[in-house]
Amino acid sequence: xxxxxxTGVTANCRRMSSVLSLIGDKWTVMIVMVLIERPRRFxxxxxxxxxxxxxxxxRTLKALDRDGMxxxxxxxxxxxxxxxxxxxxxxxxxxxxxxxxxxAGAHLEEIDGNRVRYDTVKxxxxxxxxx
Amino acid sequence: xxxxxxTGVTANCRRMSSVLSLIGDKWTVMIVMVLIERPRRFxxxxxxxxxxxxxxxxRTLKALDRDGMxxxxxxxxxxxxxxxxxxxxxxxxxxxxxxxxxxAGAHLEEIDGNRVRYDTVKxxxxxxxxx
DNA sequence: CTGTATCCCTCTTGATACTG
DNA sequence: CAGTATCAAGAGGGATACAG
Numbered sequence: 001x002x003x004x005x006x007t008g009v010t011a012n013c014r015r016m017s018s019v020l021s022l023i024g025d026k027w028t029v030m031i032v033m034v035l036i037e038r039p040r041r042f043x044x045x046x047x048x049x050x051x052x053x054x055x056x057x058x059r060t061l062k063a064l065d066r067d068g069m070x071x072x073x074x075x076x077x078x079x080x081x082x083x084x085x086x087x088x089x090x091x092x093x094x095x096x097x098x099x100x101x102x103x104a105g106a107h108l109e110e111i112d113g114n115r116v117r118y119d120t121v122k123x124x125x126x127x128x129x130x131x
Numbered sequence: 132x133x134x135x136x137x138t139g140v141t142a143n144c145r146r147m148s149s150v151l152s153l154i155g156d157k158w159t160v161m162i163v164m165v166l167i168e169r170p171r172r173f174x175x176x177x178x179x180x181x182x183x184x185x186x187x188x189x190r191t192l193k194a195l196d197r198d199g200m201x202x203x204x205x206x207x208x209x210x211x212x213x214x215x216x217x218x219x220x221x222x223x224x225x226x227x228x229x230x231x232x233x234x235a236g237a238h239l240e241e242i243d244g245n246r247v248r249y250d251t252v253k254x255x256x257x258x259x260x261x262x
Numbered sequence: 263c264t265g266t267a268t269c270c271c272t273c274t275t276g277a278t279a280c281t282g
Numbered sequence: 283c284a285g286t287a288t289c290a291a292g293a294g295g296g297a298t299a300c301a302g
Contacts, residue, residue: 015232015235015236015239016157016160016161016164016228016231016232016235017157017161018235018239019231019232019234019235019239020155020156020157020160021157022235022242023231024155024156024157025151025155025294025295026147026148026151026152026155027295029147029151030147030148033147041263041264042263042264042265043263043264052296053295053296053297054264054265054296054297055265055266055267055295055296055297056294056295056296058264058265058266059295062265065249066245066246066249066250067242067245067246068241068242068245068249069242074264077263078263079263079264080263080264080265080302081263081264082263082264082265089238089241089242089245092234092237092238093234093238095230095234096227096230096231096233096234097147099226099227099230099231100147100150100154100227100230100231101146101147101150102227103150103223103224103226103227104146104147104149104150104153105146106223107220107223107224108146108149108150110199110220111153111198111199111200111220114197114198114199114220115197115198118196118197118199119197156274172283172284173283173284173285174283174284184275184276184277185276185277185284185285186275186276186277186285186286186287187274187275187276189284189285189286190275193285205284208283209283210283210284211282211283211284211285212283212284213283213284213285
């Protein structure tokens with residue numbers, strides 16, 4: 001190994017990369033957050049989230065099932081009912097997610113202000129002496 | 132307001148949606164993590180991350196600047212040197228990000244195992260009585 | 263109700279070349 | 283070195299129709 005003193009940063013990058021492909025898409029996070037409250041059935045999740053297509057919900061739930069984040073329970077009734085519940089692993093993700101949500105709540109407004117200011121400055125930049 | 136008892140879940144969803152468009156792409160997160168250690172110059176960041184195109188770096192840094200997550204300092208030398216440093220806001224995001232990284236470190240292996248098992252089971256499913 | 267398959271379109275991203 | 287512009291390619295995601 002001839003890498004020049006990685007300082008651990010690169011390693012962290014790789015790790016984050018894996019997490020991000022896991023929770024990087026919004027639907028995954030949304031579903032986890034919805035299921036934190038209680039287990040729900042397919043269309044229940046769909047309605048609660050709102051704006052998610054049937055296909056994306058199916059896909060994301062399947063991925064979460066595969067990762068062991070949710071449990072998929074089929075009740076052999078007619079019509080079929082399928083209930084999704086977070087596993088222990090799923091709940092454990094909920095924790096850092098909540099931290100992120102808290103951060104959002106604390107800073108989203110500030111960021112929005114920053115954007116407005118940035119855009120305003122950019123807009124005035126060309127003619128700032130003409131104020 | 133005639134919404135049927137949102138239970139807070141929907142509100143959380145909307146909030147998370149905002150965060151995710153913020154940090155949802157891997158480059159944003161990577162850059163923040165790289166800058167946690169110390170401020171860096173453009174190509175320094177590029178080299179440290181590795182695998183990011185010049186354009187994506189430029190774009191992402193601009194977005195981070197706009198959001199007030201990083202400070203962009205131009206040293207009027209020749210050739211020009213531009214240094215990027217996290218702002219207080221940037222550092223505050225680093226915190227929940229670290230939590231997420233910790234979660235990843237603790238569970239990524241487990242998830243990987245889950246996937247292998249899932250895929251194996253799926254493969255054997257058609258002949259599961261052959262157990 | 264739950265899930266699959268198909269089509270299609272948009273957005274993202276990388277590669278490349280060029281400017282200050 | 284830092285940044286911009288243009289183009290092409292691929293993934294992501296929605297709508298729809300259909301199946302179990």
